[in-house]
Amino acid sequence: MGSVVINLNLAGREVELLVKPLATLQSVLRNQLGLTSVKEGCRQGGCGSCTVLIDGEPMMSCLLPVQDVAGRTVTTMEGLNSPEGPTPIQQAFLDHHGYQCGYCTPGMEIVTTALLEHNPQPTRDQIVEALAGNVCRCTGYQPIVASIAAAAASAGEEVR
Amino acid sequence: MSEHSADQPVTPLNVVGRSLERNDGLGHVTGRDIYTADRTFPGMLHLKLVRSPVHHARLRGIDLRESEKVPGYVAALTAGDVPHNLYTILGLIGVEPEEEWVLTPIGERVRFKGEGVAAIVAETEAAALEAVARARLDLEELPAVFDMDEALAPGAPVVTHWGNNTFMYEGHECRRVRFGDVEAGFASADHIIEGEYRASPIEHAPVETTGCIAVPDPNGRFTVYTNTQALYFSLDNTSIILQVPGNRLRFIGGMVGGGFGGKVDVIVEPLATLAAMKTGRPVRFVYSRAEEMQISSTRSPEIIRIKDGVMADGRIVARKVVGLMDCGAYSRQTPYAVTKFAANAAGPYNIANVWIDGYCVYTNRTPTSAMRGFGVTMGSFALEVQMDKIAERVGLDPWTIRLRNAYRNGDIKPHRKVVEDATLIETIQAAAKLVGVELAPELQAMTSAPRQAEPEGAVR
Numbered sequence: 001m002g003s004v005v006i007n008l009n010l011a012g013r014e015v016e017l018l019v020k021p022l023a024t025l026q027s028v029l030r031n032q033l034g035l036t037s038v039k040e041g042c043r044q045g046g047c048g049s050c051t052v053l054i055d056g057e058p059m060m061s062c063l064l065p066v067q068d069v070a071g072r073t074v075t076t077m078e079g080l081n082s083p084e085g086p087t088p089i090q091q092a093f094l095d096h097h098g099y100q101c102g103y104c105t106p107g108m109e110i111v112t113t114a115l116l117e118h119n120p121q122p123t124r125d126q127i128v129e130a131l132a133g134n135v136c137r138c139t140g141y142q143p144i145v146a147s148i149a150a151a152a153a154s155a156g157e158e159v160r
Numbered sequence: 161m162s163e164h165s166a167d168q169p170v171t172p173l174n175v176v177g178r179s180l181e182r183n184d185g186l187g188h189v190t191g192r193d194i195y196t197a198d199r200t201f202p203g204m205l206h207l208k209l210v211r212s213p214v215h216h217a218r219l220r221g222i223d224l225r226e227s228e229k230v231p232g233y234v235a236a237l238t239a240g241d242v243p244h245n246l247y248t249i250l251g252l253i254g255v256e257p258e259e260e261w262v263l264t265p266i267g268e269r270v271r272f273k274g275e276g277v278a279a280i281v282a283e284t285e286a287a288a289l290e291a292v293a294r295a296r297l298d299l300e301e302l303p304a305v306f307d308m309d310e311a312l313a314p315g316a317p318v319v320t321h322w323g324n325n326t327f328m329y330e331g332h333e334c335r336r337v338r339f340g341d342v343e344a345g346f347a348s349a350d351h352i353i354e355g356e357y358r359a360s361p362i363e364h365a366p367v368e369t370t371g372c373i374a375v376p377d378p379n380g381r382f383t384v385y386t387n388t389q390a391l392y393f394s395l396d397n398t399s400i401i402l403q404v405p406g407n408r409l410r411f412i413g414g415m416v417g418g419g420f421g422g423k424v425d426v427i428v429e430p431l432a433t434l435a436a437m438k439t440g441r442p443v444r445f446v447y448s449r450a451e452e453m454q455i456s457s458t459r460s461p462e463i464i465r466i467k468d469g470v471m472a473d474g475r476i477v478a479r480k481v482v483g484l485m486d487c488g489a490y491s492r493q494t495p496y497a498v499t500k501f502a503a504n505a506a507g508p509y510n511i512a513n514v515w516i517d518g519y520c521v522y523t524n525r526t527p528t529s530a531m532r533g534f535g536v537t538m539g540s541f542a543l544e545v546q547m548d549k550i551a552e553r554v555g556l557d558p559w560t561i562r563l564r565n566a567y568r569n570g571d572i573k574p575h576r577k578v579v580e581d582a583t584l585i586e587t588i589q590a591a592a593k594l595v596g597v598e599l600a601p602e603l604q605a606m607t608s609a610p611r612q613a614e615p616e617g618a619v620r
Contacts, residue, residue: 043448
């Protein structure tokens with residue numbers, strides 16, 4: 001199959017790419033755009049470490065043919081990072097040690113970003129449910145849940 | 161309160177007892193840390209292995225003619241390309257014999273499903289996978305064995321090249337510990353209590369798969385970026401396998417996306433570096449998820465058989481433990497695990513008569529290796545379940561049975577090490593307090609102090 005040109009909105013920046021239509025979004029982000037916060041753990045939708053936001057919704061980029069996201073907004077951790085320092089979600093993960101080896105962390109934080117966007121004050125069960133597709137093999141789930149709860153709490157304080 | 165030692169002034173602790181941010185924290189939470197597979201290099205090639213599809217077979221031939229026709233195919237490596245093709249990871253600490261092929265030679269045996277027989281490097285990963293898929297192996301399949309008891313029975317298929325299915329410890333087929341007279345202990349005991357405990361293999365399944373990238377430097381050296389947990393083990397074994405001095409190899413590691421012991425085997429670095437030597441280009445060898453699950457080593461399956469002689473008051477007077485650990489087709493780190501098992505198989509208890517046999521058993525399973533306390537973890541599981549079983553049989557609670565048998569400073573362990581750092585009694589006492597269990601006064605009065613220092617009349 002020949003290559004085609006597609007456009008993406010990459011966290012506010014329009015990019016034009018020459019891609020194989022059935023290449024995964026994961027491989028395009030990592031190998032063509034150098035966005036290596038998008039991790040590669042299984043390439044079969046099993047680990048969640050490649051999760052990105054598509055128009056604000058968390059999706060596993062290893063399962064998405066890149067042609068399916070043409071014209072849409074794709075957000076990776078690189079697009080969420082701030083030059084001024086850790087974002088509130090990142091700070092919560094730092095404060096509550098919501099990471100061990102760090103490999104699953106960007107995926108966890110991307111999911112958190114979408115969760116708190118939809119539901120700024122999630123219950124513990126809702127946090128656990130949101131993480132259903134993300135695997136941490138260092139077994140750090142409790143600190144991850146605590147990090148997300150803290151991120152929600154700190155956001156709540158800012159609003160007040 | 162803390163004292164480092166008597167002759168050292170007590171100074172405020174700057175780290176212990178405080179919650180500090182890790183120095184890799186910001187890199188992790190921003191996704192900016194660079195893991196092995198995140199790197200790329202101009203002209204980088206991709207390496208994939210042609211692997212045995214069966215558990216045990218004699219390799220009669222390798223046909224790569226169709227592989228070579230795949231667009232993007234660059235080169236293949238087979239046994240003859242590997243300068244020192246037979247190795248043992250623990251050879252660095254004197255463990256012998258060398259037993260594992262880097263790539264299986266024609267005429268020799270593959271001993272597990274997934275054993276590598278040829279490496280193919282190609283311009284893209286897809287081309288490497290296609291070329292691997294087109295390789296044809298001529299295999300004479302042999303009977304395979306997957307169960308340790310079957311592997312030790314007469315007439316079992318022989319996995320090793322020395323004729324039996326055990327690792328040999330100084331000429332013996334098991335690692336042995338002998339202390340006192342275990343049969344006399346059994347004869348004097350009020351109860352004989354036996355148990356058999358089994359553990360399945362466990363795959364570490366780190367989210368980041370095993371991998372490395374070997375890059376030729378202009379000065380004739382090779383820089384190898386790797387997610388190994390054992391950087392110098394990997395460098396030294398690569399140096400031996402490739403027969404190049406260590407100063408031509410520069411290994412860069414440190415960023416490991418989960419390991420748990422699954423990344424201490426030296427598997428990807430020698431072949432990636434050899435391919436980089438042969439092609440003069442950077443070579444990436446990163447496991448797929450399927451390889452991580454099927455090919456990378458697991459924790460050993462174990463069978464632990466315990467026979468205890470116990471007095472009516474709960475004191476264990478004799479303990480015999482026979483432990484089998486399945487190393488799979490090649491020993492990797494398991495001979496060492498068995499030695500650790502043998503040293504710990506009596507548990508943290510003071511037992512006068514002990515007999516321990518620890519076997520490292522070969523089967524045609526995926527090789528097993530290190531994983532979190534390997535050699536000790538499963539043994540502790542077996543022993544502590546056995547302790548509860550003893551408590552139930554003699555009519556004591558689980559706290560009392562452990563405290564009555566707990567080792568103390570000055571006791572001699574079965575492998576003749578004098579106990580100097582016992583904290584078992586105090587730990588159990590603290591645990592009882594935490595869960596609101598009131599121990600009997602005699603148990604609360606116990607300490608790990610040497611037995612001769614006890615006041616007269618103290619219970620045991």
